[in-house]
Amino acid sequence: MSEIITITSGKGGVGKTTAIASLGIALASRGQKVVCVDGDIGLRNLDVIMGLENRIVYDIVDVVEGRCRLRQAMIRDKRLPGLFLIPAAQTRDKMAVSPSDMMRLGDELRHEVDWVLIDSPAGIERGFKNAIAPADRVLVLTNPEISAVRDADRVIGILEAEEKGTPSLILNRVNPGMVKRQEMLSPDDVLDLLAIDLIGVVPEDQSVLIAANRGAPIALDKESRAGQAFHNIAARLMGEDIPFMDLEEKGGLWSRISKFAGRN
Amino acid sequence: MNQKNNLIQIKGLRDGLLMTLGAGEWGELQELLFAQIDARSAFFRGAKLALDVGYQALRVAEISKLRDGLSEREVSLWAVVSESPKTVQTAQLLGLATRISKQRPTEKERPLVAGDDESALWLVRTLRSGTRIEHPGHVVVMGDVNPGAEIVAEGNVLIWGRLRGSVYVGAALRTEASQSSGAFVCALTMNPIRLQIASEIANPVKGKTSKKPQKVSFKNGKFHFEDWQGK
Numbered sequence: 001m002s003e004i005i006t007i008t009s010g011k012g013g014v015g016k017t018t019a020i021a022s023l024g025i026a027l028a029s030r031g032q033k034v035v036c037v038d039g040d041i042g043l044r045n046l047d048v049i050m051g052l053e054n055r056i057v058y059d060i061v062d063v064v065e066g067r068c069r070l071r072q073a074m075i076r077d078k079r080l081p082g083l084f085l086i087p088a089a090q091t092r093d094k095m096a097v098s099p100s101d102m103m104r105l106g107d108e109l110r111h112e113v114d115w116v117l118i119d120s121p122a123g124i125e126r127g128f129k130n131a132i133a134p135a136d137r138v139l140v141l142t143n144p145e146i147s148a149v150r151d152a153d154r155v156i157g158i159l160e161a162e163e164k165g166t167p168s169l170i171l172n173r174v175n176p177g178m179v180k181r182q183e184m185l186s187p188d189d190v191l192d193l194l195a196i197d198l199i200g201v202v203p204e205d206q207s208v209l210i211a212a213n214r215g216a217p218i219a220l221d222k223e224s225r226a227g228q229a230f231h232n233i234a235a236r237l238m239g240e241d242i243p244f245m246d247l248e249e250k251g252g253l254w255s256r257i258s259k260f261a262g263r264n
Numbered sequence: 265m266n267q268k269n270n271l272i273q274i275k276g277l278r279d280g281l282l283m284t285l286g287a288g289e290w291g292e293l294q295e296l297l298f299a300q301i302d303a304r305s306a307f308f309r310g311a312k313l314a315l316d317v318g319y320q321a322l323r324v325a326e327i328s329k330l331r332d333g334l335s336e337r338e339v340s341l342w343a344v345v346s347e348s349p350k351t352v353q354t355a356q357l358l359g360l361a362t363r364i365s366k367q368r369p370t371e372k373e374r375p376l377v378a379g380d381d382e383s384a385l386w387l388v389r390t391l392r393s394g395t396r397i398e399h400p401g402h403v404v405v406m407g408d409v410n411p412g413a414e415i416v417a418e419g420n421v422l423i424w425g426r427l428r429g430s431v432y433v434g435a436a437l438r439t440e441a442s443q444s445s446g447a448f449v450c451a452l453t454m455n456p457i458r459l460q461i462a463s464e465i466a467n468p469v470k471g472k473t474s475k476k477p478q479k480v481s482f483k484n485g486k487f488h489f490e491d492w493q494g495k
Contacts, residue, residue, distance in 0.1 A: 099332070150393050150410075150411055150412050151393070153392045153393040153394075153410050153411070153412065154392060154393040154394040154412060156392055157357075157391075157392030157393060157394055157395055158359075158394070160357075160389075160392075161324060161357040161358055161359075162324070162328060162358075163324050163325060193408075193410060193411075193428075195390055195408065
């Protein structure tokens, strides 16, 4: 039973691509067969974040236009068995693919893997429509910023109108210190407005950027809190009941141990 | 009107085409519409289309299928006009206009709304950013109105939830509004981005945020904020 999941946000730069790469790694490291599909045709990034940019021969448009077979466009990530990438075309635009093309592609991919993760471009136009067309489930990702939350709200409204069901929420780049000082929206504030189910809270973590620049998504680093958060989301996608991370703790190993010891 | 082609009438508007559909089974009408467009594809290519569907009650899936079918034929659907509140609501959900600038030939003078209890629009959901609800009567929302959502009603608006978006009531009463309108807005939490009653804009509303349910009306040249409670 494979599942097609699309991550979208409305606003750009909130971390969709990073989240796709990390979720792909987290699911694959649990023994799942996963393909990450870059839906951002013309502005492809997922290949860079995953560190696979040198291995692209065919891309999604080649598949759709029949210049190669599906498997030829699936780049295997050598770090983990069962992790693949279908890159976007860089020299075309969103109109090169239609929502029905994406649905056909999704149905074909169901036979190949357990999870299809689709990275949606920012916006609510054609690229977004393409990305959500084949999805069984949509995850809306947002930052605790008013502008990002409002865009997320808009996107949720569109998803509901298109009868895609109510999406789940990933809240990315939460800075617990700033939340505590009331300088940032808290997860509760965001949920209060969006009124959908939360599936993950990812703390702000500088190592995410470093990891992305190295082409080694943060989920490969199990020490990092952000990486751990993505592993938790993957576990929840697989139906496990994982409690949400305690944002109060500062992230040092020692505080984590003492907290653990203190609670039990 | 028995002839099939008569079921669809095409008219040129200032900003595109208006197609009026007669009564009939929706699937057939849609087929007929596509067939007509295909037969004269050069004429229709790139057209902006408004569709008057009469009393057809259309679901989201039907309108979005229609829109996709039209866009495959390079026709862009920008408005769906209908007598059915269900269809109007669906079209608004999909971000389509539901009124066109030209008066519809069949349209009768609408009765003034205040007191017209038949025309309330009942919405049980959260109105999210980007949603625009326009209704020629009262509007009742069971849910929140989020920032970026808009309600334009000719009657009153009752919100059983938090109002954080924009509301414009008494929209039909632009003239001599201040005395006669009596239009009001109620919400459990009153914190609108913008609130307009007839031609008057409440400003600033932010300071008026209250924990209690509130009712806002405009009387004698002033906004009145009062607790919303049963009489």
